[in-house]
Amino acid sequence: MTLTESSTTRERLCFAPAEALPRPDGRDLYTISEVADFTGLSAHTLRWYERIGLMPHVDRSHTGQRRFRNRDLEWLSLVGKLRLTGMSVADMVRYAELTRVGDSTLAERRELLARTRRDVLTRIAELQGTLAVLDYKIEFYADRQQAAD
Numbered sequence: 001m002t003l004t005e006s007s008t009t010r011e012r013l014c015f016a017p018a019e020a021l022p023r024p025d026g027r028d029l030y031t032i033s034e035v036a037d038f039t040g041l042s043a044h045t046l047r048w049y050e051r052i053g054l055m056p057h058v059d060r061s062h063t064g065q066r067r068f069r070n071r072d073l074e075w076l077s078l079v080g081k082l083r084l085t086g087m088s089v090a091d092m093v094r095y096a097e098l099t100r101v102g103d104s105t106l107a108e109r110r111e112l113l114a115r116t117r118r119d120v121l122t123r124i125a126e127l128q129g130t131l132a133v134l135d136y137k138i139e140f141y142a143d144r145q146q147a148a149d
Contacts, residue, residue, distance in 0.1 A: 021070050030068040
C-alpha cells in the first residue's frame, strides 16, 4: 500500500458508511450551491462548518471559490448522522480535530463515539417508553369509541 493509499484508507475509516454520491462517475468537484442542494444544508451552514473547523479541508479554486469533493460529501453525511445523535457541535469539532491528528487519537475518538452511542441508547429507551404509552392510549380510545358505537 502506498502512502497515498494508506492516507485515503485512513480517511475513509472516519467517514460514514458509503452512500450513493451525486457523481460516482469520477467527476469530483461541487460548488457550494450543489452541496447545499445535495445535503439540504444552507450555504451559510456549510461556510460556518468550515469556519469552526468542522470542515477545514475544503479545496478552493484559483479564484477562491469553494470546491467540494466526494470526500467532503461523505464527511457531511457523517456529520449529519452525528447531529441526529444529539452530539454537541463542540464534540463534533473535537472529533474532526482528532481525526486530522491521526491514529494516535483512535482511543479518544472511540470513547467519544461510545459515549454518544450510550446517549443514543438512553434516548431510544425513553422513546420506546413513550411509544408504549401512546400505543396504550390509542388502544384505550379505540376501545372506548367502539363501545360507544
